[in-house]
Amino acid sequence: EVQLVESGGGLVQPGGSLRLSCSASGFTFSSYAMHWVRQAPGRGLEYVSAISSNGGNTYYADSVKGRFTISRDNSKNTLYLQMSSLGAEDTAVYYCVKDSSSWYYSDYWGQGTLVTVSS
């Protein structure tokens, strides 16, 4: 059974940093691209970032480019999102999402971790 478990969310002050983790199990993690998608309270889904199966290619939404860094450790079956210079607009539930292949549709989602940026 595919499982994606996010962690690392919490309350952070404006301008601060946070690192999210996503622990994956139930599939061969190193064979799939992975994504981060976020959802602000009461709002729709926003695509944040993606990384290829070997970590060699990464993509970012314009809204987070230069502030967020996606990475993965295939030996630990873990996906990361390093977030810095956080602002109130980054407050959201962050979902870890598995690609069904490499740059194809997303088939499994984690339950999400809430990041709240507030003083």
Next chain:
Amino acid sequence: EIVMTQSPATLSVSPGERAALSCRASQSVSSHLAWYQQKPGQAPRLLIYGASTRATGVPARFSGSGSGTAFTLTISSLQSEDFAVYYCQHYHNWPPYTFGQGTKLEVK
């Protein structure tokens, strides 16, 4: 970046009736279109990929159609558990794989 536009924002339908949700892309995405269902407090769930292929375990009352820039998700006979928010997402070429803003399907 490809812009996805869903309509209507809210759709009010009675149980047992048919619902049709629309999704349009700002440029062709071929058949690289997925639909997701999200219920309150839950993560999105994949319903349809390849514009028309149902994901594993998705009831046959859900169907998808379209290609290029215009897509439709149809629910043939609404059950109580189908009232939720539905999102379309393209996965054409490379990321960002943008989402539509969502359609809330509510009980009439």
